[in-house]
Amino acid sequence: MVAVLKPGTTNEQVENLTVWLEGRGLKVHISKGEFQTILGLIGDTSQIDTELLEGLEMIESVKRVTEPFKSANRKFHPDDSIIDLGGLKIGGPHFQLIAGPCSVESPEQILAIAQSVHESGASILRGGAFKPRTSPYDFQGLRMDGIEMLLEAKKKTGMPIITEIMNANHLPMFENVDIIQVGARNMQNFELLKELGMIRKPVMLKRGLANTMQELLMSAEYIMSGGNHNVILCERGIRTFETYTRNTLDLSAVPMLRELSHLPVIVDPSHASGHARLVKPMSLAAAAAGANGIMIEVHNDPVNALCDGAQSLTPEQFREVAKKVRRIREALAE
Ligand code: PEP
Ligand code: MN
Helix, strand or coil: CEEEECCCCCHHHHHHHHHHHHCCCCEEEEEECCCCEEEEEECCHHHCCHHHHHHCCCEEEEECCCCCCCCCEHHHCCCCCCEEECCEEEECCECEEEEECCECCCHHHHHHHHHHHHHCCCCEEECECCCCCCCCCCCCCCHHHHHHHHHHHHHHHCCCEEEEECCHHHHHHHCCCCEEEECHHHCCCHHHHHHHHCCCCCEEEECCCCCCHHHHHHHHHHHHHCCCCCEEEEECCECCCCCCCCCECCCCHHHHHHHHECCCEEECHHHHHCCHHHHHHHHHHHHHCCCCEEEEEECCCHHHCCCCHHHCECHHHHHHHHHHHHHHHHHHHC
16 A cells, blocks of 8 residues: 655644554555655555545545455456355356246145256356335245245255345244355345355355446455455446346456456346346357356246346256357357
C-alpha cells in the first residue's frame, strides 16, 4: 500500500503516522522528494481501512498495490484449487455440469430430472429445498423433505447434490449434502459465511445481484479465513439497467476471477438470463470463457414448475446444450 502525504506535512506528523502504522504490524518505507513524501507500507495491509487513512489530514491519497483478499488470492496460491467430491473434481482442468430444477417439488419430479440430466452428462444434481423468493406468497420450498428427496435421488443416480442454505441454524439438515450453495441474496450475510467457514464442506458462493468481483472475493475470504478453503465462485448475472434479460451475465468475470483467484468459477446462465432460449448460447459462451463448470436449471414440465419455469430447460434441451458444451471444451483443448 502506498500513501502520498500532502505537501507541508511536518516531520513530527510523519513520525506520528509511522508509529501508528508500525503499531498495526506494518513496516514503513519513507521516501522524501523535493515536494512530496510517499510512504510505502509493507506487510499485511488487509486489515488497514484505506478510507480511514485517506481521511487523515496529512494524507493526499492512498493506493493499494495488493488486493485486500489473501486466502482467495492467486498471488499467494498460484495453482488452481481443486475441490474433491469423493473423486469428482471441481476446478483446474476439470469441468462439471450441474443440472436440476430450481426447486425440488416431489420425489418423482427430482428423480426423473436427475436420471435424465445424468444420462446427458450432468455430474452434480441441483435442487432448491429452501427457496429465497421475492414474494412471501410464492412457493418457499419443501425444506427438509426436499433435502431428503435430493438424497434419495443421489442414492439412485450416484450424483452428488448441491442445495441452498439460507440460515446457519439449518446446518444440521445439510449434513449429507455434498455442496452447500449460498445464494446471491445471501452473498454478504457475513454471519452465515462465518459459520460456513467453520465446516469443511464445499460451499458454492453466488455473486450478489449488485456486487463487485472484489466483494464476491471478500465474501469468499470470510469463509476461507475460518479455515474452510473449499469455496467455489459462481457468476449468475448482475443487475444492470437492461430489462430484456433477468440479469446481465458478466462473462468477463470468468477470466477476471480466475486471474485474481485460484478458486473454481462456475457460471449459472439460467438466473443470469431468465429465458430458456438464452441458456444455450450463454452456456457455450461460458465454456469458451474458461468456466470450470456450468449450472443449469432443468425441469420436466417447465410450464407448471413451481419456480423459474421460464428459464428452465426441458431434459431434451439440456441434452443438446450438454453435447454442444462438450464440443466447445474439445475445441478449447485442441
Ligand atoms: C438458485 O440457484 O436457485 C438461486 C436462487 O439463485 P440466485 O441466488 O443466483 O438467485
Ligand atoms: Mn431458480
